[in-house]
Amino acid sequence: DAKTTQPNSMESNEEEPVHLPCNHSTISGTDYIHWYRQLPSQGPEYVIHGLTSNVNNRMASLAIAEDRKSSTLILHRATLRDAAVYYCILSLLNKLVFGAGTILRVKS
Amino acid sequence: NAGVTQTPKFQVLKTGQSMTLQCAQDMNHEYMSWYRQDPGMGLRLIHYSVGAGITDQGEVPNGYNVSRSTTEDFPLRLLSAAPSQTSVYFCASSYGRTGPHYGYTFGSGTRLTVV
Numbered sequence: 001d002a003k004t005t006q007p008n009s010m011e012s013n014e015e016e017p018v019h020l021p022c023n024h025s026t027i028s029g030t031d032y033i034h035w036y037r038q039l040p041s042q043g044p045e046y047v048i049h050g051l052t053s054n055v056n057n058r059m060a061s062l063a064i065a066e067d068r069k070s071s072t073l074i075l076h077r078a079t080l081r082d083a084a085v086y087y088c089i090l091s092l093l094n095k096l097v098f099g100a101g102t103i104l105r106v107k108s
Numbered sequence: 109n110a111g112v113t114q115t116p117k118f119q120v121l122k123t124g125q126s127m128t129l130q131c132a133q134d135m136n137h138e139y140m141s142w143y144r145q146d147p148g149m150g151l152r153l154i155h156y157s158v159g160a161g162i163t164d165q166g167e168v169p170n171g172y173n174v175s176r177s178t179t180e181d182f183p184l185r186l187l188s189a190a191p192s193q194t195s196v197y198f199c200a201s202s203y204g205r206t207g208p209h210y211g212y213t214f215g216s217g218t219r220l221t222v223v
Contacts, residue, residue, distance in 0.1 A: 034211075036212070042216060042217075043112075043198050043200075043214035043215055043216050043217050044151065044198070044200075044212075044214045045214070046211035046212055046213065046214075049211060087150060094139065094141075094156055094158060094164070095153055095156070095166065095167075096151075096153070096212065097153070097167070098143075098150030098151040098152070099150050100149065100150055101150060
């Protein structure tokens with residue numbers, strides 16, 4: 001399975017945008033890029049996913065590099081409720097393979 | 109909608125005991141799966157199903173059995189519990205048989221301790 005590389009942790013100020021990077025240099029042409037987040041003591045929550053084009057939804061935006069070897073999750077205005085572990089995952093067919101993720105801390 | 113419901117939320121087992129973790133979804137999702145999460149780690153796939161009557165192994169299937177007799181339910185059975193199975197278990201479902209082409213909905217988890 002293709003691997004992803006994310007920073008262990010990041011810090012942001014409340015009300016400011018957050019850019020969470022993810023490298024996936026071994027991505028294959030049919031791998032989807034998924035982002036999930038997990039708040040303490042909760043199950044993962046779907047954030048966004050995409051294949052080639054940038055994607056937007058009510059929670060976030062996903063910017064995918066032209067060569068697809070990296071992507072960035074963008075939270076437009078961080079709130080304290082956005083503090084969580086964010087997982088960047090490549091998926092093929094029937095599997096999501098989770099890595100360690102990025103711990104996002106949001107300061108008030 | 110209830111989404112994905114897991115029961116029980118907490119369970120303590122003795123080594124060698126068996127039990128079934130329940131997972132039910134009311135979204136008519138074809139794809140369902142089970143993950144385990146050990147402290148400080150990401151989730152690892154145990155088993156998954158792309159529809160009633162169809163199951164397959166994930167990354168860490170040993171010690172676990174599954175079956176899928178209905179679209180709604182996907183129970184996970186621990187045959188003979190071992191301390192190494194102490195973990196938090198998450199059930200997830202998704203629309204369509206190729207689950208990762210759509211977003212997953214996760215349950216709130218079952219925290220299992222084997223003593």
